[in-house]
Amino acid sequence: MADHVSSSGESHGSVGSYLTGFVLAVILTVAAFGIVMSHAMSPSGTVGAIALLAVIQIVVHLVYFLHMNGSSAQRWNVMAFVFTVLSVIVLVAGTIFIMHDTSINMMSR
Amino acid sequence: MAQNITADAAHGHDEHHESPVVFGFWVYLMTDCIIFGSLFAVFAVMRNQFAGGPTGHEVFELSGVGIETAILLLSSITYGFGMIAAHDNKVSTMRTWLGVTFLLGLGFLFMEIREFSHMIAEGNGPDRSAFLSSFFTLVGTHGLHVTCGLLWMAVLLFQTAGKTELNERMIGKLTCLSLFWHFLDIVWICVFTFVYLMSVI
Numbered sequence: 001m002a003d004h005v006s007s008s009g010e011s012h013g014s015v016g017s018y019l020t021g022f023v024l025a026v027i028l029t030v031a032a033f034g035i036v037m038s039h040a041m042s043p044s045g046t047v048g049a050i051a052l053l054a055v056i057q058i059v060v061h062l063v064y065f066l067h068m069n070g071s072s073a074q075r076w077n078v079m080a081f082v083f084t085v086l087s088v089i090v091l092v093a094g095t096i097f098i099m100h101d102t103s104i105n106m107m108s109r
Numbered sequence: 110m111a112q113n114i115t116a117d118a119a120h121g122h123d124e125h126h127e128s129p130v131v132f133g134f135w136v137y138l139m140t141d142c143i144i145f146g147s148l149f150a151v152f153a154v155m156r157n158q159f160a161g162g163p164t165g166h167e168v169f170e171l172s173g174v175g176i177e178t179a180i181l182l183l184s185s186i187t188y189g190f191g192m193i194a195a196h197d198n199k200v201s202t203m204r205t206w207l208g209v210t211f212l213l214g215l216g217f218l219f220m221e222i223r224e225f226s227h228m229i230a231e232g233n234g235p236d237r238s239a240f241l242s243s244f245f246t247l248v249g250t251h252g253l254h255v256t257c258g259l260l261w262m263a264v265l266l267f268q269t270a271g272k273t274e275l276n277e278r279m280i281g282k283l284t285c286l287s288l289f290w291h292f293l294d295i296v297w298i299c300v301f302t303f304v305y306l307m308s309v310i
Contacts, residue, residue, distance in 0.1 A: 012196050022182065029178055029179075029182065029301075032301075032302060033175055033178075036171070036306045043310050047307060047310060051302065054303070058295055065185055065186075066288060066295075077132065080135060081139065083139075084139040084143065085142075087143060091146045091150055092146055095150035
């Protein structure tokens, strides 16, 4: 019975895990807005900092709200997700690289 | 021996909850990720093409974006509480949390529409520059997803009206919508970071 409760708690989340995720998400969001609004860092430093905060917050949401984990029941979900992340990185980075290069070589700016 | 039995039971239990429907919906969400990835790539390319029009710094109001972010984050956790109630078979509690989530989603949509109409009224619509075209396409697509999520939520509220317990099928539907709703919140993290905050630096 105890096993049943703990395993269902893991796959659906509990009030505690949702609250943990929520508090972490609030801290990360406030930090991102704070860094930008206070102009505490140089522009390039700010870009790097808020991008890092966004990545951390996405992981927090995936773990605490979407209940992603390394269990065998989640294996195919995680595999599909990793493949998608890879595709999106190739898509976005490739697009930015190619269009930036084109724009420089065509002297359109 | 006893360990084998518990392991098998736990395995069966997990499989029972990870239904093919939920996995199929997860794969749909992954394709949706690609759509948003493409729109973010377009925005990244177009973000400096102002065509003499306003820059992000001039048209974006961070206070409004902050409130929208807070509303969406709150709606994520209220939906989560709804799912906990659903798994405990507390139908009326689940419906209450779903109703709260619906109202928060409606509030988010209201703020977004107000922001869009304000910008269009000032002549900064999607036809003003490539930057604004890609902005309206990206954020509008997210808003369209939120609208679909709200419609779906209304349908589920209607279908569970007067019910005293939830069957597996209804739990599956609620789980799919919870994945959709939390996924939209993840997309919004990217929107407020890479669209709004990066445009005002």
